[in-house]
Amino acid sequence: MTKIYQAYQGYADLSDPMRLFAGTAAPLLNYRWPGWPDSLMLRKMAAACEVFSCTRLTHQRPAFGISSAAENGCTVSVHEEVADQTPFCTLLRFRKETKAEQPRVLVIAPMSGHFATLLRGTVSTLLRDHDVYITDWHNARDVALGDGRFGFDEYVAHLIRFIEKIGPGTHLLAVCQPTVAALAAVSVMAAERHPAQPSSMTLMAGPIDTRINPTAVNQLAKSKPIEWFESNLVSTVPGRFVGSQRLVYPGFLQLNAFMSMNLERHLKAFQNLYNYLVDGDDEKANVIKTFYAEYFAMSDLAAEFYLETVQSVFQDHALPLGELQALGRTIEPAAIRRTALFTVEGEKDDICAVGQTVAAQDMCSGIRPYMKTHHVQTGVGHYGVFNGRRWDNEIYPRLRDFIHSHHQYQ
Template identity: 75%
Template sequence: MTKLYQAYQSYADFTDPFRALARATAPFLNFTWPGFPQSLLLRKMAAAAEVFSQTQVTHKRRPFAIDSVEDMGRTFEVREEVADQTPFCTLVRFHKMHSAPQPRVLLVAPMSGHFATLLRDTVRALLQDHDVYVTDWHNARDVSLENGRFGFDEYTAHLIRFQEALGPGAHMVAVCQPTVPAIAAVALMAEDNNPAQPSTLTLMAGPIDTRINPTAVNDLAQSKPIEWFEKNLVSAVPGRFEGGGRLVYPGFLQLTAFMHMNLPRHVDAFRNLYNHLTEGEAGKATVIKTFYEEYFAMCDMPAEFYLETVQSVFQEHDLPLGTLKVLGRTVDLAAIKKTALFTVEGEKDDICAVGQTLAAQDLCTGVRPSKKVHYVQTGVGHYGVFSGRRWTNEIYPRLRDFIHMHGEAVKKAEKPKLVLASVSLVA
C-alpha cells in the first residue's frame, strides 16, 4: 500500500484554488469594453486561463442530463428514479413518462475509474425503445468502512439483485469491464433456474478472454505479480472523507493510465481547445470542454474489487479456463440456456481487442446457435462501441433488434417490484 492518495490530495488542495481563480479570470479577460477593440493578447491570456482550469480532476458525478427522448415521432419526458440502492450503488431508472410498456433493460456500467454518466450516449439511445435501468456505482471514497468490503463477489451479487428487481423477461447489457461479472451472474441465475434470468445478455467490448490479441493493458497486468499492484497502486482514502481509511485504487491513477495510452491525442485536444478559444470558436471549444469535464470526473474503486479483477480476469484467466469462483461456487457458463447472447466489439479497440469478447460465444455451449449473434463495428475504438455516431446509427439498431427478437412480449405497464435477492450483500 502506498501513500499516493495523501500526496495527490495535498497537490489538489494546493492547485485547485489557482484553477478556480483562472476560471473566474477568463471571462473578465474576454470582456469587450465599450469603445475598445478586443485585444488578441487578452484573448490568448483568457484562453490559457480557461485551458488551465479545465485540467482539474474532480470526484463529482456529473448529471446524466437526459430530460426527454424521441420515440416514434413523439417527445417523452424522462425522470430519474431510484429503483434500488445499496451503500455501493444506486439502481437508477430512467422513467419515460406516459410511454407504453417497453422491454426492461439493466445497463451495467463499468466500475473502472469513471462514473456511470460516461454511458450517457448509451442510455440516450436505449431509451428510444426500452425501459432503462443503470448501475450507478458510488465513489468508493464516499462509502464508510462500516459498510464492509466490496469485491468481485459483491459486484456479482449486486447484478443478480438488480436483475431480480427488474423481474422475469428483462434484459442485461454490460459494457467493458463488467462483462465478466455479468456473464457470471447470468450463469449462476441459470444454474439456480432463477425466474429473473435475463432473456438476452449483451456483452460490449469486454475482457472475457484476454489471452486473445493481448493489448498494452493486458500486457501490463501480466508483467507484474498481484503483490506489485497491491503495494504500488492501492492507497487509503484520506480521513476527511466519508470513506476515510478504505483501501482503494484511486481514480487519478486510472486517469493517468488512460491519458498515457493516448497522450499525443490528449495534448492535441488541449492545443485545439486553446486555439478555438483564442479564435472565438465557442462551439468547437465547448465540445472539447464537455468531453474533458466528464473524462476528468474520477471514481475510486474498492481495492478488493480492483485486485480481484486484475488477478482473476487479466492474470489467471479464470473465466475462460472454467475456474472462476463467485460466491463460493464455480461458474459454469454451459448452464446458460434460456438467455440469448449478443457480443459486440470495435475493430480498433486498443483496450479490449477483437476476439476477447467474442470468446463468450464459444464458452456458452448451452446457448443454441440461433440465439447467438456477434458483431464487429468497423472504424471504432473502445469508446466508439458504446458512444458516438456509429454506436447510435449502426450498433444500437442491431442491439435493439436482437432484444426485441428474443425478448418476451411486454404485457402491462407496471413498475417492476423489488424482489429480495437470492444472495447476500452483507460483508
C-alpha cells in the first residue's frame, strides 16, 4: 500500500494538464463569433470540457474569502490574522473592524480529508455576533517529517494551547470529528482546574458514542481490524513534497470513500452541471462548480491521528466506556463543572446519527442542568447542521442565545 500515493500522483501529473487544457478550451468553444449562428454541438463540447476540468483534485486550501460581516444592521470589514501557529495548524482569527466587545468563539474544524474552509458558511454566520477564531489544520503532506508525530494527544494539546491563547471566557464550537477531542481537552482542563476553562462548549453532529444508531460509516470502521486500515489505507508521502516519507491517510482515499457513499447523488450533480452549461444557466452551474471546487480540495491526515481515532472512537468506544486516554490521563467528562454544554444533531444525519452526540450530556454529569441544552434539527442531514438555510435561520439563533446567556461564566 505504500506505493498507492506514488501511483495516484503519477496519474494526477498526467491527467491534470489535460483538465487544465479542457478548462481553457471551454470558453473558446463557447465564444459567440460575430455573425456565427449558435451551435448546439459546440455548446455541448464546451460543456463537456468544463465538466471534465471541474474533476481536478487539488491539495491547496481554498481562500476563506470573508472580507466583511453584518453587525447590528451595518457592514464591517473583516481581516484574517494569525493568532498562533504550529507546524500542524494555524489559529486563524477573523478580526472585525468594530469596537464592540463580543464573545470569543473558537471553531474547531474537522481534520477529515478537507480543509477548514469547508466551514466558511459557519464562520460567516457566527461573525454577526461573535469574535471568531478557527483551527486551520495544515495538509500533513506539507509538514516535514522532522516536525514530529501528530496523533490524538497532539490534537488535544493543540486545542488546550489555542484556548489558552484566546484566554478565559472562550466558547468552543466543535463540528463532527473533533467533538471527541474537544470534550477530552475541556475534561483535562477541568481536572487540572485550569484558569482558562471555556465558558461553553457546543458539540455539533459528532461521534461521541457511535454504539448508538450506528451508521454505514460507523459499521465500516468496525468491519476490519485496525491492522487492515494501517496496511490498506496508510501511504507514504512522495519525495517531491515537504512532508516526504511521512505516513498519511491520503485525502484522495478519503474523498473516494465519501463519494462512494452517495455516488448517484454526485453523478447526478455532474449531469446537472453539464445540462446547465449547455442551456446557458450560469447561475445554477456556478453553484455546483463552487461546491466541487471546495469538495475536491483535499488534505492528507497524519497516519497516527487517523489510526488512533478509528481505534479509540469507532472500534473501542473508549470515551463512553470511560477508557479514553489523552495527555497521560483518563478522560473524565464528569470533571467538567464550569463549562456549559450545548449539543446539536441533525434528524437525517447519515454520518453521525441522532443519539451519538447527545450522549455527551449524560457523560458530563458534573454540569448543572440549567447549563445544558440539546437540539435536534428536523429536516437536515450532516452538513445541514452547520451550513445552509436551516443552520442560519433555526440552529444559529439557538446557538447565539446559548453562548450569550453563558458568557458571564468565566
